[in-house]
Amino acid sequence: MSYTVTLIPGDGIGPEVSAAMRRVVAATGISIDWEVLEAGEAVISKYGSPLPDHVLESIRRNKVGIKGPITTPVGKGFRSVNVALRKALDLYANLRPATSIVGVPAPYKDVDLVIVRENTEGLYAGIEHEVIPGEAAEAIRIITRRASERIVRFAFDYAVNHDRKLVTAVHKGNILKITDGLFLNTAKTVAAQYPAVAFNDRIVDNLCMQLVQRPQEYDILVLTNMFGDIVSDLCAGLVGGLGVTPGANIGDGIAVFEPVHGSAPKYTGQNKVNPTAVIRSGAMLLSYLGEQQAADSIERAVRQVIREGKSVTYDLKARRDDPTAVGTQEMADAIIAAL
Numbered sequence: 001m002s003y004t005v006t007l008i009p010g011d012g013i014g015p016e017v018s019a020a021m022r023r024v025v026a027a028t029g030i031s032i033d034w035e036v037l038e039a040g041e042a043v044i045s046k047y048g049s050p051l052p053d054h055v056l057e058s059i060r061r062n063k064v065g066i067k068g069p070i071t072t073p074v075g076k077g078f079r080s081v082n083v084a085l086r087k088a089l090d091l092y093a094n095l096r097p098a099t100s101i102v103g104v105p106a107p108y109k110d111v112d113l114v115i116v117r118e119n120t121e122g123l124y125a126g127i128e129h130e131v132i133p134g135e136a137a138e139a140i141r142i143i144t145r146r147a148s149e150r151i152v153r154f155a156f157d158y159a160v161n162h163d164r165k166l167v168t169a170v171h172k173g174n175i176l177k178i179t180d181g182l183f184l185n186t187a188k189t190v191a192a193q194y195p196a197v198a199f200n201d202r203i204v205d206n207l208c209m210q211l212v213q214r215p216q217e218y219d220i221l222v223l224t225n226m227f228g229d230i231v232s233d234l235c236a237g238l239v240g241g242l243g244v245t246p247g248a249n250i251g252d253g254i255a256v257f258e259p260v261h262g263s264a265p266k267y268t269g270q271n272k273v274n275p276t277a278v279i280r281s282g283a284m285l286l287s288y289l290g291e292q293q294a295a296d297s298i299e300r301a302v303r304q305v306i307r308e309g310k311s312v313t314y315d316l317k318a319r320r321d322d323p324t325a326v327g328t329q330e331m332a333d334a335i336i337a338a339l
């Protein structure tokens with residue numbers, strides 16, 4: 001059996017980590033026909049948009065894609081391609097597991113969290129404007145019952161399917177009484193339909209402190225868009241950083257996988273950064289396709305290479321200037337050898 005998967009290599013470090021992921025996936029023996037398409041600033045002059053229609057059409061047709069990071073200009077320029085992609089394809093659930101890996105320098109050794117972030121509304125609706133030019137500006141945060149209900153339901157379904165015990169809804173309902181009140185009340189209504197999974201809620205600032213002190217007390221976190229963005233990076237930090245943390249954007253019958261990290265432009269083309277996050281995103285993709293054995297074998301191989309600590313990139317060494325650190329492709333070679 002062969003699968004067709006859309007691959008957007010991205011920019012910055014995207015193409016090099018994506019190439020490493022392709023080689024590792026190929027080494028599992030699963031046959032994938034990659035439809036490689038470009039997006040981002042570099043294609044604007046050719047197609048008139050950083051996210052051309054044919055890229056969206058390819059993902060709609062294949063129902064599954066994987067992407068490297070894409071640079072978004074700060075404070076000016078085009079809207080984030082990542083956000084536009086999630087909205088255009090209604091990939092409403094951003095799924096980011098944050099699990100400790102033996103050998104990764106990290107503040108904790110026993111974290112096992114799953115962050116479920118709403119991906120289509122909240123502050124990311126991107127509705128902002130100047131009220132008085134240069135003096136005052138405002139952004140609008142959209143929360144709907146429909147989007148809240150489906151993201152909380154996604155979190156509970158994930159708990160049921162992955163034998164997890166607790167879902168925590170994260171909010172700021174003490175201050176944002178109307179918007180986060182709607183999110184929290186909707187979460188409580190959905191939770192009542194899943195009696196086998198425990199449910200609680202936390203105010204986001206308190207949750208951040210507790211995650212830093214006792215992350216073991218949490219299991220699945222479900223959050224609105226901006227809080228989810230921030231808390232998922234915090235959780236990536238608990239388990240050793242962006243270089244190892246995979247992610248997925250999932251809708252109904254369609255999914256795009258991507259590492260949590262960005263395009264780290266300063267490392268472009270240096271064969272230096274860690275390919276683990278995108279390789280593990282590739283494993284999540286294989287699992288989504290039903291190729292669980294191949295997915296498990298990648299996860300095992302990644303863990304073995306990191307545990308041995310020899311053929312790993314600079315960020316996984318105790319000292320970042322350790323001269324024995326290997327490059328992106330060499331770490332991928334070690335993972336392939338371990339498969």
Ligand code: NAD
Nearest residue numbers: 068069070071072082242243260261262263264273274315
């Ligand atoms: P970043 O994740 O690109 O980099 C932050 C730092 O994290 C890097 O300087 C590096 O030290 C480290 N890092 C990141 N990936 C690593 C890896 N694979 N291996 C080792 N170290 C790694 O975040 P940023 O600097 O805030 O963003 C840069 C650009 O990426 C921005 O334009 C931003 O919009 C974009 N971005 C894109 C996505 C996406 O495509 N989904 C996500 C986040 C940021």
